[in-house]
Amino acid sequence: MPHRLAAAIAMVAALLLTPADAQADAIDGDWCATDGPRMMSIRGPAVVTPSGQQLTGEYERHFFRYQVPAGEPKAGGTISMVLLNEDTVRLSDAADRWSALQAGGEIWHRCAAPTS
Numbered sequence: 001m002p003h004r005l006a007a008a009i010a011m012v013a014a015l016l017l018t019p020a021d022a023q024a025d026a027i028d029g030d031w032c033a034t035d036g037p038r039m040m041s042i043r044g045p046a047v048v049t050p051s052g053q054q055l056t057g058e059y060e061r062h063f064f065r066y067q068v069p070a071g072e073p074k075a076g077g078t079i080s081m082v083l084l085n086e087d088t089v090r091l092s093d094a095a096d097r098w099s100a101l102q103a104g105g106e107i108w109h110r111c112a113a114p115t116s
Contacts, residue, residue, distance in 0.1 A: 026061050027083045032111040039111060063097040086110075
């Protein structure tokens with residue numbers, strides 16, 4: 001009996017600690033616009049914007065906000081991103097996470113993994 005319990009605990013721990021599962025419930029990752037080739041990447045507080053500029057924003061596990069840099073549409077404004085599910089975020093100009101959940105805005109999806 002103790003051997004089976006140890007094996008079950010090890011199996012559950014392995015499932016809980018897989019990298020894909022850890023990232024799927026966070027806004028970190030590569031995001032692609034539904035209307036074309038625009039892409040952005042989030043890694044903790046670091047973001048690479050659709051124009052390729054690297055900056056720092058306000059990071060929470062399910063929410064990200066940054067000030068739009070010069071040279072991009074809506075420069076000087078803010079972009080808020082809220083994680084709707086594992087593969088979907090909503091971009092808006094909402095001031096906070098709760099407002100972003102209610103706001104309209106653009107829907108982006110996790111970028112598909114490259115295939116060879």
